[in-house]
Amino acid sequence: MTLDALPPHRGGAEQLARLLAQALLAGHWQPGDVFPRELDIGAHFDVSRNQVRNALTSLTAAGLLERTAGRGTMVREIGDWHLLDPLMSEWMTGLVNLDPQLVRAIYAFRYSAEPVVAGLAAQEAQAEDIERLESAFTGMEKTASSVEARAEHAEYDVAFHDATYRASHNLVWRQMGHLLRPSIMALIHRSQDRTDTLDDSLTRHRHVLDAIRSRNANAAETAAREVLRRTAIDLGIVS
Amino acid sequence: MTLDALPPHRGGAEQLARLLAQALLAGHWQPGDVFPRELDIGAHFDVSRNQVRNALTSLTAAGLLERTAGRGTMVREIGDWHLLDPLMSEWMTGLVNLDPQLVRAIYAFRYSAEPVVAGLAAQEAQAEDIERLESAFTGMEKTASSVEARAEHAEYDVAFHDATYRASHNLVWRQMGHLLRPSIMALIHRSQDRTDTLDDSLTRHRHVLDAIRSRNANAAETAAREVLRRTAIDLGIVS
DNA sequence: GTCTAGTAAATGTCTGACATTTAGACAAGG
DNA sequence: CCTTGTCTAAATGTCAGACATTTACTAGAC
Numbered sequence: 157m158t159l160d161a162l163p164p165h166r167g168g169a170e171q172l173a174r175l176l177a178q179a180l181l182a183g184h185w186q187p188g189d190v191f192p193r194e195l196d197i198g199a200h201f202d203v204s205r206n207q208v209r210n211a212l213t214s215l216t217a218a219g220l221l222e223r224t225a226g227r228g229t230m231v232r233e234i235g236d237w238h239l240l241d242p243l244m245s246e247w248m249t250g251l252v253n254l255d256p257q258l259v260r261a262i263y264a265f266r267y268s269a270e271p272v273v274a275g276l277a278a279q280e281a282q283a284e285d286i287e288r289l290e291s292a293f294t295g296m297e298k299t300a301s302s303v304e305a306r307a308e309h310a311e312y313d314v315a316f317h318d319a320t321y322r323a324s325h326n327l328v329w330r331q332m333g334h335l336l337r338p339s340i341m342a343l344i345h346r347s348q349d350r351t352d353t354l355d356d357s358l359t360r361h362r363h364v365l366d367a368i369r370s371r372n373a374n375a376a377e378t379a380a381r382e383v384l385r386r387t388a389i390d391l392g393i394v395s
Numbered sequence: 396m397t398l399d400a401l402p403p404h405r406g407g408a409e410q411l412a413r414l415l416a417q418a419l420l421a422g423h424w425q426p427g428d429v430f431p432r433e434l435d436i437g438a439h440f441d442v443s444r445n446q447v448r449n450a451l452t453s454l455t456a457a458g459l460l461e462r463t464a465g466r467g468t469m470v471r472e473i474g475d476w477h478l479l480d481p482l483m484s485e486w487m488t489g490l491v492n493l494d495p496q497l498v499r500a501i502y503a504f505r506y507s508a509e510p511v512v513a514g515l516a517a518q519e520a521q522a523e524d525i526e527r528l529e530s531a532f533t534g535m536e537k538t539a540s541s542v543e544a545r546a547e548h549a550e551y552d553v554a555f556h557d558a559t560y561r562a563s564h565n566l567v568w569r570q571m572g573h574l575l576r577p578s579i580m581a582l583i584h585r586s587q588d589r590t591d592t593l594d595d596s597l598t599r600h601r602h603v604l605d606a607i608r609s610r611n612a613n614a615a616e617t618a619a620r621e622v623l624r625r626t627a628i629d630l631g632i633v634s
Numbered sequence: 635g636t637c638t639a640g641t642a643a644a645t646g647t648c649t650g651a652c653a654t655t656t657a658g659a660c661a662a663g664g
Numbered sequence: 665c666c667t668t669g670t671c672t673a674a675a676t677g678t679c680a681g682a683c684a685t686t687t688a689c690t691a692g693a694c
Contacts, residue, residue: 166678193644204679209645213472217456217482225645226687240570242480243456258566265567272507289626327497328504328574331479407646431674443648448676464676465656 158192169210171284172201176211177247178222180231182313183255187233189223191383205247218244234258248338252345262339263393267384269332274364274380275373284325286369293365300354306344309354314340316361323368347390352354357386408449411440416486419459421469422426422494430460430500457483462575473497479571480513491584493593501578502632506623509559513603513619514612516562525608531555532604539593545583548593553579555600559619562607586629598627 166375176197185191192200215221219238229294234257238244248254260394277285278284293314299305314337321333347353360383388394414437424430431439437447451468454460458477473496474513477483487493516524534551538544553576560572586592599622606614627633 195644206678206680210678213452214456217453219481223645224687225685226642226643228687234568235569236568238481238565239567242458242477261566264565268511268565268568269508272511276507326503326507327474327476327500328478329507330474331477407654434675445647449647462676464654465657465674467675504644 169203169207170215172203172207173211173243174247175212175239177218177244178251180215181247181251181255181258182253184230187231189231191229191231193228203362214243217241240335242334245334245338251338251340254338254342259339259342259391263384263388263391264334265335265386266339270384271377271380272362273321273324273329274368274376276326276367277320277330278351278371278373278376280325281287281323281368281371282325285319285325286288286318289316289323289365292319293361296358296361300358301351310344313343320364320368343387343390346392350359353386353390355385357390360386399450399523405450407455408442408446408572410599411442411446412453412482413486416454416457416459416483417490419454420486420490420497422614424470426470428470429470430470432467453482455576456480465512479574481573484573484577486489488580493577493581498578498581498630499632501574502623502627502630503558504574505578506620506627509623510619511555512560512563512568513615514557515565517607517610517615519564520562522557522612524564527558528604528607531558532600535600536596539597540590549579549583552582559570559603559607582626582629585631592599592625592629596622596629599625 158387159220171277179185184265194205194208194212197212201208212221212223216223217238218241219232219236221229224230232254239258239262248258283291292312292315296309299309299312317336318333321329321336322329360379363379364376364383367373367379418424420489433447433451436442436451437444439494440447448472451460451462455462456477458475460468461471473494478497478500478501508564519566520528531551531554533547533553538548538551556575556579557572562567599618602624603615604620606612606618
């Protein structure tokens with residue numbers, strides 16, 4: 157794979173890193189492939205070697221690449237990617253052609269983890285956590301009816317789930333909230349946005365909110381599982 | 396906080412990064428504190444500015460620091476740390492005075508997550524996963540009796556739990572295995588290494604292995620919870 | 635054939651200079 | 665008094681070039 161298919165870029169090393177990372181995430185290179193050399197990348201995008209090195213440092217830190225002096229840069233296999241790195245979440249967000257394998261893996265993770273997290277949230281939530289959840293939920297309600305607000309709706313959706321993770325009051329679970337954005341944003345491109353679909357989703361989210369508010373851990377677990385069943389349908393994982 | 400309390404270092408930027416990161420993890424600086432300037436660090440450790448910048452880049456990527464041109468480098472609060480970054484796990488491993496707040500947070504996470512993971516493992520494990528688990532378990536058995544093999548025993552312990560996460564056959568859960576090493580290594584410094592303690596731990600691990608081998612998800616969940624109850628005692632979280 | 639030296643090519647490092655951003659001091663003008 | 669603008673110092677960010685180190689490959693010597 158060459159660089160020719162990639163669009164030009166403007167801006168610093170961050171933009172360049174995003175560009176290259178998204179190309180990798182979209183599968184433009186296969187694991188084990190050799191990645192272009194620093195000088196070639198710099199020549200192609202007309203940036204200094206420093207910028208290239210900074211960008212490649214990010215990709216290496218995220219586990220996407222492996223660099224060895226003398227040999228060059230190689231693409232690592234998907235199992236080595238640091239899916240929990242916030243930078244990865246940022247790169248995955250907004251990527252239309254995210255690898256279906258990744259979408260399924262993240263969904264499967266959420267399906268097993270989020271009920272537990274919701275249960276913890278029901279036990280640990282403070283007043284401010286409830287407020288965050290309510291605020292996100294009312295935002296979802298307001299943006300559910302109009303089609304053009306679907307991006308905004310997704311943001312409130314992310315905020316709702318992120319608030320759930322934060323309400324668990326555990327530093328580790330909280331970090332995992334980063335994964336929510338790419339997972340939920342993938343819904344925009346794959347779901348039909350039918351009104352009854354969104355209504356159903358809203359109802360299920362309301363059950364989670366109610367369960368956490370009433371500090372009922374078991375109910376929260378069940379409700380979170382129901383939300384994710386709905387999500388699976390919208391993601392096209394089950395029919 | 397100054398740099399004076401830190402030991403000298405040998406080796407490249409990685410060693411320097413580890414040194415500074417461990418100082419941060421041990422709480423030598425408070426959130427919001429200004430971190431020493433690049434030139435001061437370089438002068439103190441007698442390394443080039445390049446090395447310093449490379450080290451600081453790692454710490455920034457891990458969410459430990461925030462750097463702004465003109466202002467300087469500031470220490471971020473613990474909630475912003477990327478606890479799931481493999482580099483963080485590496486830095487935490489072997490740190491004797493790991494912040495008790497972190498130890499508890501990681502333990503609480505494992506207590507809520509690992510039963511689920513063990514359940515998944517019971518459903519998804521392949522032959523090679525079982526082999527890994529058995530190999531790690533027999534290693535734990537062999538090293539349980541002698542006191543001087545406790546470090547080796549801890550390695551097998553890590554391998555056992557890591558094999559459990561891998562057996563879930565989920566890319567995200569698998570990434571989380573990195574957290575196990577610091578958590579389990581903390582046991583070495585805090586537990587008494589009494590023989591009956593290790594025997595009890597071994598028995599509980601065996602139950603997890605048996606449950607996964609017989610593909611009994613519920614039993615695996617319960618057994619994993621029992622292992623972690625034992626861990627909590629050894630970590631001094633409960634008495 | 636096998637070992638060895640040599641060479642090319644890639645990433646890693648150093649250095650010095652310069653650019654950019656920020657915070658603060660200070661003075662002019664309303 | 666307060667605001668505004670400008671200047672300066674200090675910190676991180678960027679660049680360019682030379683050099684160091686590692687790696688893979690090749691060509692000979694024996």
